[in-house]
Ligand SMILES: O=c1nc[nH]c2c1ncn2[C@H]1C[C@H](O)[C@@H](COP(=O)(O)OP(=O)(O)OP(=O)(O)O)O1
């Protein structure tokens with residue numbers, strides 16, 4: 001970028017309004033230009049309540065009171081960036097979009113009030129952030145205010161993102177019947193212009209991240225651009241983020257604001273931009289960024305189905321927006337290095353880009369998004385946590401009716417390494433592949449069957465695919481089955497000796513070990529339980545001490561290789577043939593075989 005012809009992106013920084021707390025200035029502007037709209041001559045009064053967030057403009061909340069009414073009305077005062085202010089066509093463009101959309105029965109947006117000159121805006125010389133350019137001619141608009149809360153201040157749920165997707169789809173359908181000459185313009189945030197990000201890559205702080213962004217740009221150039229003529233065009237809202245979506249009563253979407261970035265571009269971009277922002281919403285940030293984007297996509301696609309070509313590029317285009325946002329954020333920081341907040345703000349965006357572009361397998365993510373657009377899609381299925389392993393989506397695919405793969409992957413959720421070793425051995429050579437998700441499930445109370453079933457419910461919600469959990473009890477017959485599922489605590493607190501001493505007053509030292517395995521093929525599917533038990537007695541510890549109460553449980557079942565030995569004294573492979581766990585998992589194996597045949 002040469003210094004003689006600074007880009008609009010550069011000038012937008014210089015010409016950002018800088019009124020800030022100086023409400024007196026604004027009062028003058030409004031009194032001189034909007035006295036009719038605010039009926040100041042007949043006793044109307046107004047007050048600027050506060051400044052609202054804005055990226056390149058300045059927005060203020062105004063409260064208006066008329067002498068005849070006890071209620072107040074809120075309005076938004078928008079002071080436009082100097083770049084847009086220079087171009088009356090742009091302001092007219094935004095006003096036309098709002099007027100057009102407000103005619104749609106299920107869309108609400110802000111609408112401009114007329115100034116004393118009869119225009120939907122007024123112009124004033126006002127301070128801007130660059131002292132050399134201040135004051136600059138800026139456009140001011142008085143807009144109606146949509147009652148509600150920006151989604152950014154809400155606890156976002158997949159259901160809310162789904163309805164936001166539907167809402168944007170309605171907006172886009174309506175904008176398919178809208179045209180305006182000013183919509184045809186260059187905008188750095190328009191992902192059609194992703195290659196123009198190249199000049200900003202040098203502002204990115206680390207070489208790794210520079211490489212990351214360059215690789216997204218390269219992919220865009222080699223895969224998306226050649227398809228450009230097959231992508232539908234239309235006027236976009238272009239910035240459907242959680243600050244621009246207003247949530248009203250009972251968590252319904254009350255409206256959309258801000259057409260400052262609106263351009264005519266590829267239709268699919270409105271959806272992919274919003275998907276990128278969904279990833280950064282309060283739901284996305286809880287480790288559900290992919291689920292958040294899928295929920296949005298699913299909602300959008302039900303009302304505005306994407307074409308096969310558009311579908312193919314969803315992942316890349318989402319990453320183009322993340323890359324754009326992160327890169328231009330780095331550029332903003334280079335212009336204002338005292339503003340560490342800019343770096344902080346960009347961090348989730350970088351992390352998400354790293355996840356989506358580098359860590360998650362591209363084909364897997366593509367089929368996840370396909371699933372979001374399929375008739376089988378439902379929010380339970382899509383609400384999976386962000387993966388920590390590349391083949392995460394395999395679990396999801398196997399839990400749907402679609403035949404993505406022949407072998408079933410089941411996640412064994414346990415916090416116990418020794419259990420996992422045994423189970424992997426037991427499940428060797430079956431049609432199911434067992435992966436593990438290490439999670440310390442809560443130690444629930446109650447009957448072993450109940451505990452195991454509840455663990456499974458928690459696990460399936462966490463994994464979103466096929467899961468196994470198990471709960472193991474050690475039951476003393478003299479104590480009517482106690483400690484049972486509480487054995488973990490008894491072992492922790494009392495040790496092997498303590499377990500022995502508990503039986504000292506009793507003649508009966510027999511016990512049985514019990515594992516209840518719970519299996520569920522995915523969210524919404526029933527839970528199947530398998531109960532395995534082995535008899536034995538409690539003895540002083542014999543054998544290695546590496547697994548729980550194995551050294552104090554002397555097995556009384558099987559042949560010479562097991563009966564009379566503690567579990568700890570047995571060969572591991574022998575333990576599996578007689579153990580409580582071995583028996584329970586054998587039942588699961590036959591269940592899975594009949595299920596798949
Ligand atoms: O074959 C076994 N041989 C000896 N000890 C065993 C065995 N199987 C479980 N144990 C121990 C581990 C824990 O102290 C308690 C069961 O509690 P339990 O909640 O099922 O296990 P856990 O909390 O270690 O793992 P998880 O994350 O799957 O719940 O008995």
Ligand SMILES: [Mg+2]
Nearest residue numbers: 441442443488
């Ligand atoms: Mg446990």
